[in-house]
Amino acid sequence: MPGRTERRAAVTDPMFWLPELAAPLPAPGTVIELTGPEGHHAAVVRRLRPGEPVRVGDGRGRAVTGVVTEAGKQGLRLEVTGHLVAPPAPLRYVAAQAPAKGDRGELAVELMTEAGIDEIVPWQSARAVVRWSAERAVKARNRWISTASEAAKQARRLTVPEVAPPAGTGDLVELIKQSALTLVLHEEATTPLAEVPLPESGRVMIIIGPEGGIAPDEVAAFTAAGGRPVLLGQNVLRSSTAGVVALAGLKLR
Secondary structure: OOOOOOOOOOOOOOEEEOOOOOOOOOOOOOEEEEOHHHHHHHHHHOOOOOOOEEEEEOOEOEEEEEEEEEEEOOEEEEEEEEEEEOOOOOEEEEEEEOOOOOOHHHHHHHHHHHHOOOEEEEEOOOOOOOOOOHHHHHHHHHHHHHHHHHHHHHOOOOEOOEEOOOEOHHHHHHHHHHOOEEEEEOOOOOOEHHHOOOOOOEEEEEEEOOOOOOOHHHHHHHHHHOOEEEEOOOOOOOHHHHHHHHHHHHHOO
């Protein structure tokens, strides 16, 4: 609009999701609405008011920056000021995570999302104390999906990690065959994670076992399919933190 000073989006601007964000992205100056649960959260819980900056994304790599023009109980109206698009990445990081007791599974999802994971596969390992079955699996997966969504907003990510349906060991074997590299985190491995070279492109999968560890026959199956057992360090980490430590080590190379 004439007379307005263009404002550069700040990393700390609050992020909200609008899956039906138009394609192509609405042009600067366009006014869009944020309603539903996200709009309610922005207007009523976060109490955003006219003039405040905001980001609205589709969770799939696209977002707009904007300034709130109206706020009410039903949500916000905002004027678009710019576009944000996540550049394509050559590597796709996938974590096969065994469920943990209490809220530790959600903690693992939260931490890995903030660190940049692209996909999370709940793995029903043999030694896992927590078993996802029937109705419980649906509810548990939905909690992980919600956790990933909220953590992505907190991290100001443009993409929300996919949370796949629960997978068994046989399913992971097939995923290993489709991956450029699979790293099996195991306390008895002799190869440090830092010594394994990364591929130039493709899927990199990290397999994280339960608190009881990965069973020998599971390790054997993964290794036979092409997985590489690796050691994170001298200390044995919890299932809820091992994945984010591994992911951070890979992405910081």
